[in-house]
Amino acid sequence: MQFVPKCDDIFAAAEKIRPHIHRTxxxxxxxxxxxxxxxxxxxxxxxxxxxxxxxxxxxxxxFSLLDSELKKGVTTHSSGNHAAALALAAxxxxxxxxxxxxxxxxxVKKAAVESYGAEIIFCEPTLQAxxxxxxxxxxxxxAIFIHPYNNAKVIAGQGTAALELLHDIPELDYIIAPxxxxxxxxxxxxITSHLAPNTKIIAAEPxxxxxxxxxxxQGKIVPQTNPRxxxxxxxxxxxxxxxxxxxxxxxxxxxxxxxAIIQAMKLTWERMKIxxxxxSAVPLGALLERKLDIKNKRIGIIISGxxxxxxKLPW
Amino acid sequence: MQFVPKCDDIFAAAEKIRPHIHRTxxxxxxxxxxxxxxxxxxxxxxxxxxxxxxxxxxxxxxFSLLDSELKKGVTTHSSGNHAAALALAAxxxxxxxxxxxxxxxxxVKKAAVESYGAEIIFCEPTLQAxxxxxxxxxxxxxAIFIHPYNNAKVIAGQGTAALELLHDIPELDYIIAPxxxxxxxxxxxxITSHLAPNTKIIAAEPxxxxxxxxxxxQGKIVPQTNPRxxxxxxxxxxxxxxxxxxxxxxxxxxxxxxxAIIQAMKLTWERMKIxxxxxSAVPLGALLERKLDIKNKRIGIIISGxxxxxxKLPW
Numbered sequence: 001m002q003f004v005p006k007c008d009d010i011f012a013a014a015e016k017i018r019p020h021i022h023r024t025x026x027x028x029x030x031x032x033x034x035x036x037x038x039x040x041x042x043x044x045x046x047x048x049x050x051x052x053x054x055x056x057x058x059x060x061x062x063f064s065l066l067d068s069e070l071k072k073g074v075t076t077h078s079s080g081n082h083a084a085a086l087a088l089a090a091x092x093x094x095x096x097x098x099x100x101x102x103x104x105x106x107x108v109k110k111a112a113v114e115s116y117g118a119e120i121i122f123c124e125p126t127l128q129a130x131x132x133x134x135x136x137x138x139x140x141x142x143a144i145f146i147h148p149y150n151n152a153k154v155i156a157g158q159g160t161a162a163l164e165l166l167h168d169i170p171e172l173d174y175i176i177a178p179x180x181x182x183x184x185x186x187x188x189x190x191i192t193s194h195l196a197p198n199t200k201i202i203a204a205e206p207x208x209x210x211x212x213x214x215x216x217x218q219g220k221i222v223p224q225t226n227p228r229x230x231x232x233x234x235x236x237x238x239x240x241x242x243x244x245x246x247x248x249x250x251x252x253x254x255x256x257x258x259x260a261i262i263q264a265m266k267l268t269w270e271r272m273k274i275x276x277x278x279x280s281a282v283p284l285g286a287l288l289e290r291k292l293d294i295k296n297k298r299i300g301i302i303i304s305g306x307x308x309x310x311x312k313l314p315w
Numbered sequence: 316m317q318f319v320p321k322c323d324d325i326f327a328a329a330e331k332i333r334p335h336i337h338r339t340x341x342x343x344x345x346x347x348x349x350x351x352x353x354x355x356x357x358x359x360x361x362x363x364x365x366x367x368x369x370x371x372x373x374x375x376x377x378f379s380l381l382d383s384e385l386k387k388g389v390t391t392h393s394s395g396n397h398a399a400a401l402a403l404a405a406x407x408x409x410x411x412x413x414x415x416x417x418x419x420x421x422x423v424k425k426a427a428v429e430s431y432g433a434e435i436i437f438c439e440p441t442l443q444a445x446x447x448x449x450x451x452x453x454x455x456x457x458a459i460f461i462h463p464y465n466n467a468k469v470i471a472g473q474g475t476a477a478l479e480l481l482h483d484i485p486e487l488d489y490i491i492a493p494x495x496x497x498x499x500x501x502x503x504x505x506i507t508s509h510l511a512p513n514t515k516i517i518a519a520e521p522x523x524x525x526x527x528x529x530x531x532x533q534g535k536i537v538p539q540t541n542p543r544x545x546x547x548x549x550x551x552x553x554x555x556x557x558x559x560x561x562x563x564x565x566x567x568x569x570x571x572x573x574x575a576i577i578q579a580m581k582l583t584w585e586r587m588k589i590x591x592x593x594x595s596a597v598p599l600g601a602l603l604e605r606k607l608d609i610k611n612k613r614i615g616i617i618i619s620g621x622x623x624x625x626x627k628l629p630w
Binding site for chain 1: 340361362366581584585588589590591621625626628630
């Protein structure tokens with residue numbers, strides 16, 4: 001039985017992680033407003049530590065543990081932003097982090113995790129190998145598993161990005177977050193439904209990895225089987241905790257083509273002069289495809305991260 | 316006889332252009348601090364309107380003209396950021412802008428200038444053709460020529476970027492600006508020598524286009540003959556006005572290899588998650604090459620712009 005996060009957990013998370021995170025800026029772009037006919041407010045988690053919102057959730061999880069609990073370290077399996085986030089959060093408490101990573105992970109991601117002092121345990125690039133290896137690491141080390149999204153402290157931490165956005169920009173008509181495992185989305189939904197009940201909560205997902213949309217429509221978790229999208233942060237399936245919150249509070253899930261993701265990413269680079277990763281471009285991509293009636297609306301968009309291999313750009 | 320800009324002209328420019336420009340942020344990056352051993356403060360003119368500091372000078376020039384003077388419009392020759400800046404500044408006053416541009420200018424630059432409502436007059440891609448064509452345009456239209464840098468109002472406008480930086484970040488040991496024609500550098504030097512006399516004023520220049528360095532050392536303007544650098548904003552020679560100020564106030568000109576420019580540009584994209592153009596990477600590139608003793612120093616760096624063709628990256 002897992003602990004279910006509530007709105008107060010997000011307020012508590014905000015206080016707990018405040019000394020450790022960046023309070024990221026909210027940027028606007030007149031040019032993109034003209035293009036979409038709406039007023040867009042971008043919450044720039046690409047400027048967060050480790051380059052992604054994931055540091056909020058990982059920090060909240062790690063800083064919520066007692067010293068005694070942390071003695072044997074923390075562990076997770078991830079080849080992405082959560083791995084780097086957990087590694088940095090653990091290092092800030094002087095704790096060990098064991099990161100299970102597929103052998104095939106990009107060198108740049110391995111280097112990032114190592115630079116924060118974490119120990120990497122390599123496994124074959126399958127979900128089963130990841131889980132088996134993680135179980136072995138837990139058994140050998142006694143480290144505490146911090147799930148990338150299906151964890152109440154992680155969800156509460158991720159919700160602090162929307163909390164800051166709602167503080168900075170009142171009276172949004174919509175708030176849009178990308179959805180992969182649902183940690184960011186469920187934290188966003190929890191805090192927004194509480195603080196801004198008139199703001200509609202929208203998720204954006206690649207059409208080629210639309211398990212959250214399918215789950216939302218069918219009323220049960222539909223696992224992601226064969227995702228074929230450039231949005232490498234959005235490949236995972238929903239968890240029980242995140243799905244329950246999404247079902248309750250999210251108004252709509254909109255999807256976005258691969259072409260629109262790339263177009264939105266390039267537009268953001270060109271017009272806003274900021275680096276965003278493909279996953280972060282999914283909300284704007286869906287708006288460019290007119291998946292939502294946004295004429296003259298005030299729209300908050302959470303830019304989830306900015307970690308991109310600059311030698312492999314999609315244009 | 317040209318009007319020579321003074322420090323008060325920069326204060327006046329700041330007031331004049333305040334309603335029209337962005338007050339750009341100063342960003343820091345722990346990672347780049349660790350790498351250089353210094354404390355770096357980046358004044359982000361890549362977030363300025365038209366994506367470059369040039370809008371400050373062009374605005375000051377255009378908003379300093381009387382309605383009667385503006386009736387016949389303004390003109391310049393440029394294929395770069397000054398062209399877009401002058402076009403936008405003129406459009407904000409409802410005035411015509413005639414931009415002389417080489418036939419060979421990139422389509423994206425033509426499109427930018429046209430999007431601000433300016434009229435483009437194409438010429439052959441030589442300096443002589445530019446000047447002849449400009450003279451014809453002036454004769455036919457009566458438009459006022461706004462030189463990209465050898466113009467007191469332009470220099471005063473460019474100096475407002477450093478003014479904001481010095482207001483935001485006190486007690487800098489160094490302030491570093493890239494140098495091409497010297498508009499940004501001379502404005503920066505004027506205001507810094509006045510407001511922060513203990514702050515050393517440094518220019519950074521590509522080693523493969525080091526006419527400013529040669530001019531500085533030889534005590535006379537050495538024209539740029541065959542620049543071979545990726546820093547496409549730094550190809551021009553100094554002007555009389557800018558050189559006089561540079562001689563008087565600049566402490567040192569440091570140069571940077573092409574490899575270091577590319578490395579600094581990529582590092583900034585990766586670590587700071589912001590898009591900067593090659594010219595903007597020259598100061599950091601020179602620091603990476605240890606051209607200055609910066610251990611534990613506080614260093615302001617002016618990021619001049621962020622206009623890059625994303626389909627032609629140098630890595």
